[in-house]
Amino acid sequence: MQRLTENKIVLIIRRTRVEDIVARFNTISQARFYVEHLGADFSDYQAEDTCYRHAVSEAEKILSSLGRVHKINREFLPNFIFGKDDIVVALGQDGLVANTLKYLSGHKLIGVNPDPARWDGVLLPFHVRDLAHIVPEVFAGKRNVREITMAKAKLNTGQTLYAVNDLFFGPKSHTSARYIIRIGKAEEQHSSSGLIVSTGLGSTGWFKSLMTGAMSISLSLSGAKKIQHKDPESFPWDADYLYYTVREPFVSKSSSAGLVFGKINTKQPLSLISQMPENGVIFSDGLESDFLEFNSGTEAVVTIAEKKGYLVV
Numbered sequence: 001m002q003r004l005t006e007n008k009i010v011l012i013i014r015r016t017r018v019e020d021i022v023a024r025f026n027t028i029s030q031a032r033f034y035v036e037h038l039g040a041d042f043s044d045y046q047a048e049d050t051c052y053r054h055a056v057s058e059a060e061k062i063l064s065s066l067g068r069v070h071k072i073n074r075e076f077l078p079n080f081i082f083g084k085d086d087i088v089v090a091l092g093q094d095g096l097v098a099n100t101l102k103y104l105s106g107h108k109l110i111g112v113n114p115d116p117a118r119w120d121g122v123l124l125p126f127h128v129r130d131l132a133h134i135v136p137e138v139f140a141g142k143r144n145v146r147e148i149t150m151a152k153a154k155l156n157t158g159q160t161l162y163a164v165n166d167l168f169f170g171p172k173s174h175t176s177a178r179y180i181i182r183i184g185k186a187e188e189q190h191s192s193s194g195l196i197v198s199t200g201l202g203s204t205g206w207f208k209s210l211m212t213g214a215m216s217i218s219l220s221l222s223g224a225k226k227i228q229h230k231d232p233e234s235f236p237w238d239a240d241y242l243y244y245t246v247r248e249p250f251v252s253k254s255s256s257a258g259l260v261f262g263k264i265n266t267k268q269p270l271s272l273i274s275q276m277p278e279n280g281v282i283f284s285d286g287l288e289s290d291f292l293e294f295n296s297g298t299e300a301v302v303t304i305a306e307k308k309g310y311l312v313v
Contacts, residue, residue, distance in 0.1 A: 007067040007139055008083055012090045012100050013056055014074045018049035048118065052092075055114030055128050059091055062131045067139075077103045078290055087138055089131065097123040098201070098285045101148060101309035102162040108138055108145055110312045122204070125313055138312055147238040148201050148309035151264075153282055156299040159292050163284035164309055165202030167302065169272055169294060170194025172279040176250065179280075181259050182271040183244075191255035193248040195272065197264065197302050201309075202285075203234040203243075210245045241265040242304060270302040 015023075021031040035042040056071075063069045067087070072080055074096060082088070082104060089110045090100045097111040112131065113124035126134055137143045151163040161167070170177040176191045198207035235243075242264040249257035264270045272294075274280045280294035294300065 008086045009063045009067045009069050009135065010080075010082060010086050010088045011056075011059060011063060011069055011071045012074060012077070012088065012092070012096060013071060014092045014096050016049040016052050017045050021045070048115065051115045051118070055091060055112075058128045059089065059112065059114075059131060062128070063089065063135065066132075066135045074099055082107055087135060089135075091128075093119050094121060094123040095286065097311070098164040099287060101164045101311070102150060102284065104309065105307055106310065108143075108310045108312050110134060110138065123311065134312065143312050145310040146313050148311060149199055149238050149240065149242075150305035150307060150309055151197050151199050151242050151284075151302060152305035153197075153284075153292075153300045153302050155282075155292060155294075161282055161284055161292050162305055162307075163197070163199065163202075165199060165285045166206050167197040167282060167284050168194055169197075169282050169300065170247075170280070171276060172281050175279070177280065178255075178275040180271075180273040180275065181246075182273075183259060183262060183264070184268050186259055188256040188259050189254055189275075190246065190257075190259075191250045191252065192246050194246075196245045196247065197270065198243050198245065200235045200237045200239040207243060207245065208234065210247070238308075240304065242302070244270055244302070264302060264304070266304060272300045272302070274298045274300075 018031065021034065022028055025031045025034055032042045035045060060069060060071065077100060080103070086107055087110070088100065088104060088107050089112060090097045091112045091114050097109065101109055110126060111124040112126050112128055113119055113121035114128065116127060134143065148164060151167050153161045153167055169179070170193060177194045178191050181188050181190050196206055196210060244262055244264055246260040249260050251257045274294045274296055276294065277296050281291040282294045282300060283291040
């Protein structure tokens with residue numbers, strides 16, 4: 001096949017629900033039995049799988065005419081080394097775009113919606129057929145990109161974790177997270193169910209849920225006869241700040257709840273020192289399997305990341 005260029009295009013894909021469940025139960029028939037035994041519609045799983053496989057095949061066909069295609073599954077992203085000039089295409093849901101962005105360093109990412117009838121795709125502005133003209137325009141530098149501010153947690157162990165949506169600090173299970181929190185000149189001992197750091201991109205996700213819950217409780221306790229569920233304000237994807245939110249802080253003789261919400265910027269980083277003997281973790285963007293240990297003595301300094309994400313629009 002005659003290619004348009006010899007540039008490398010990295011196609012990021014994910015496993016479907018059918019693939020995940022077959023991996024657990026070995027065969028498609030056993031997977032069907034398990035799903036239908038629980039009262040779910042297995043045909044919906046299969047329809048999603050068929051549509052996604054078709055989208056992957058079509059994307060590969062189009063991209064192969066434009067450059068050298070390297071297809072990888074999402075689970076291999078943490079160990080994959082991207083070339084400096086690679087163009088990256090994420091074919092999946094919004095979460096796949098976020099999961100991919102944090103492993104890139106200046107690369108342009110094209111988010112493609114494989115199933116517009118099923119997924120809204122806030123971060124997926126393109127359909128598979130659009131790749132034929134989008135990719136050449138990206139190679140030529142003719143497509144606009146949106147900058148995305150990322151968060152970074154740097155540990156005193158030398159480890160670093162980036163986040164596109166949010167960082168979580170807390171316990172693996174439903175126990176209390178104990179830590180010292182420092183921001184600016186203020187410091188407190190905390191006992192809570194964890195702390196979330198949110199970016200502008202993540203402000204319509206976990207951050208929004210936390211704010212909605214807090215506002216609803218406050219309105220209810222104020223005696224409001226009718227609670228107006230107004231959506232909390234999101235903040236820009238390229239904002240030069242982050243927000244931290246403490247979940248369910250507990251006040252006791254040894255723990256306080258004064259520093260439960262605030263802004264992180266270049267002049268005011270957030271510091272957390274773990275006081276959890278075991279099972280303390282830090283993970284980002286909902287990927288609990290890709291975590292750093294956050295046990296006693298470990299200090300995490302949270303700042304705006306030195307690198308940004310670049311999403312093609």
